[in-house]
Amino acid sequence: MKLGRPRLEQAGLALIAAMVLALVGLNAPRAAALLQPPAPTPTPLPAETPPAAVLLQEELDRDLQGVYIVVSDTGSGQVRVGTAFAVGVGEVLTSAELVRGATAMRLIDPTGGSHRASLVAVDEVHAVALVRLPAGTAALPLGDSAGLHVHDPLALLGPAKAAALKPSTPVSVSAVGVQATGSQGSVGGLLTLAGDFRPASSGAPVVGPGGRVMAIAVLVPESETMSGLAMPISSLVPELAAWRQRVAGPLLPLADVPGSLSLRGLDETASGPAATTTTSAPTGPVSLRSVAPARALSSQSTVVTLRGSGFTSGPLLRIHFLASASLSGSFDGVRAAVNDPSTITVTVPAGMRIQDYAIEVVNGNGSVAGSRLSFTVVP
Incomplete structure (x- = not known):
């Protein structure tokens, strides 16, 4: 049976339509996926931020200018070593355990210089004490x-x-x-x-x-x-205000520095009684015990007084300032003079390197007082 032309065309169109529908059915999921917007890219979780440093370097440097070593002697052979910090010009706070019953005390500042001190208050309720100095640095800022x-x-x-x-x-x-x-x-x-x-x-x-x-x-x-x-510190603010109105006790003698205390920047420990900074006396006839002042400004010449025993004048008299922490920068003082057997004056010239030094005396007769007194040239 033959189909007419119109019917043949209709059958062909129907076949094409069926094929198209079949193809669409097979590719519907893919087509739907193509028509949908792309899924958002997952946002990565941020890396955990490390905690910020508590102190900036300049803040640490500023604070350390007001932090002292405390050496306290009760007179019974018990020497305590600890720390104190400035809460006002000439006022430092420390632990009551350190200074309770002290008969001698020494505060060592950041340059290595030593200071006498007097007790203002020992507060057992808060376990702290206030100590007063004849001079001091600016206070550390107090927080809440x-x-x-x-x-x-x-x-x-x-x-x-x-x-x-x-x-x-x-x-x-x-x-x-x-x-x-x-x-x-x-x-x-x-x-x-x-x-x-x-x-x-x-x-x-x-x-x-x-x-x-x-x-x-x-x-x-x-x-x-x-x-x-x-x-x-907030518990102490009212107490500090009250203590500042008090009259301090007597200025205590300088405590000896124990041999166990090592000072940074020095290759030996300073020890022994002195007016400012001290060392134990050597066994020879000449000895060096103290230097005052214990620091000098680099920008100007400074006259320094050395105290000891056995000093003699002579052509060999020299005062060596030996760099403690480096191989360079050592120098000799100028215009050294023996005032009496226990006192020498010498000038530290301007322009010396800013660092710690140890002092050595070559006596007028050539004998040597080998000491390690703490002396510092500061900006």
Whole structure:
């Protein structure tokens, strides 16, 4: 049977339509996928930002200018070494454990110079003490410790000259409102700090952002430990205001520096009694015990007085200033003169390198007083 032309064309169109529908059915999922907008690219999770440093370098440098080594002698053969920091010009705060009952005291500043001091107050309730100096540096800025929380990062500062302590040790708050027992009874309202605490950290400032003091280390044990206690500074602000109105006790004699204390930048420990900075006397007839002042400005000449015994005039008289921490920069003082067997004056000329020095005396007769007195040329 033959189909007419019109019907043949209709059958062909129907076949084409069926094929198109079949193709569309097979590719519908793919076509739908093509017609849909692309899925958004997943946003990667941000990397965990490390905590910012508690202190900028310039803040640390500023604070360290007001941090001192404390040497305290009770007169019974017990010498304590710790830390103090400036809370006012000529006023430093430290731990009560350090200075309680002191009959002699020495504060060593960041240049290595020594200072006499007097006690103003010993507060057993807060385990701190206020000490007054004839002169001193600007105060460290005080912060608001009331807002401290567990895990807050802080920094425990150490004196610039204390070789046993780092200038800044990271610590963090591990507990607040802690009560502990000291030698004079219970002390409350303390912070527990996680970090490297050493015995000489007693009295050290604990600072936060901006270099502001948040607490003071107290009740520090006599051996190294990985945690310590500190009194929040906000608890002490009313006490400081009251103590400043008090008359200080008598100016105490300088305590001897114990042989166990190493000063950063010096290759020997200074020790022995003196007016400013001291050393033990050698066994020979000539000895050198002290230098005053213990520092000089690089921009000007400074007359220095050396005290000891056995000094004699003569053509061999020389005063050597030996660079302590480098191989260069040593020099001889000028216009050295023996005033009497116990006193020599010498001029440190302007322009000497800014660093620490040890002093050596070559006597007029050629004998040598080999000492390591702490002397510093400062900007």
